[in-house]
Amino acid sequence: MSWQTRPMASFDIESTGLDTATDRIVTAALWRIDPAARTKDVTTWLIDPGVDIPQAATDIHGITTDHARSHGRPAAEAVPEIGAALRQAAVDGLPVVVYNAPYDLTLLSAELERHGAGADFDGLLRIVDPLVLDKRADTYRRGSRKLVDVCAHHGVRLDEEQAHGAAADALAAARLAWKLAAAHPHLAQMGIDELHTAQAAWKAEQAASFQDYLRRKDPQAVVDGSWPLAART
Template structure:
């Protein structure tokens, strides 16, 4: 039995200037190294000056205004370089990365690194655990929101609304979700981490195709839902 959920993992989350992975920027980030066998954790977090205005719609969610980012944040290139180094080290050590809706965070990070002239290749080697993909796979027909805060509530994991959209709280909640899913679903826990990674790639594609079909029937005949995971290739 693999029992990947009982082994060291790292949780990752970003807060950003918006939701467009091609054009929006990193504002805050967190990487939390976790050892489930001991309960120990190490937290690294960053606040960046993204170099652009932070829309009020984004600052209302994560609490970081343009003024605060300029006053307290570090240059984006420095922050991004440190995040990339942290994730590369984890990848080299074969520590899986937990990220809720990983395709968003990893793709936006990839575009930011490319924008600042420091692309990396960790996306191809990294092994990712995405509780959003896992939850949708094992409980396909559950109605209601699949946002992080609502999925946490479903599984009895505390994430106070006031803490949601803080990257440290969200990253830790994602790790707890991964642990809970591994602990309660033996078919997931039994999978080798490489097999689980590849399975999630296929599950994400199936989920996206299903959502796209629904949207085209119900709302938008031209709807397109991205199928690639955990990194959306540059177009």
């Protein structure tokens, strides 16, 4: 039985910004999905990050500072709970789908350290990253590789109004992973450990290729190829 027909999890974060070292989680979602049984359950978190949410971030995910302070849980309470839920999914043997995993997982890792709850799930996780898989399967396709655009290309429902909600994005990422595996049998036939290891190599290759492209104009350009967590500086 292929990994995409077995139970899996899917995870997404929305945050205060794009700096994984300093920005904070605002919302998160973790789905548990059984494709064969056609069941799915989601746990979501709304967090008061303890800092102001920039307007640019609110424009993306819709959560204001006032809303997070009024309705969100304290980060010191919620962040360790997110880490524990993700770790439990790994302990239960579920591969975890994360679109652009180095962003979400590195931000979560930094948040866990900030709140004194080490990211002890790192070595347990087996990640399926549809962004890496899509680039591997269709390397030279032009156009945006944002989740909403890749979903549209592959016929996965995620409209602009839904995009950038953690629950909607995580579910769309899981459906996208299923679609990619169905369309490319060599991906479906890989064991989850093999796929996890292969994605690390594919991400490094993709980053090196993009870096070579950028260096045509900027000889100092550097693209991090670390996966599933970004390199920590």
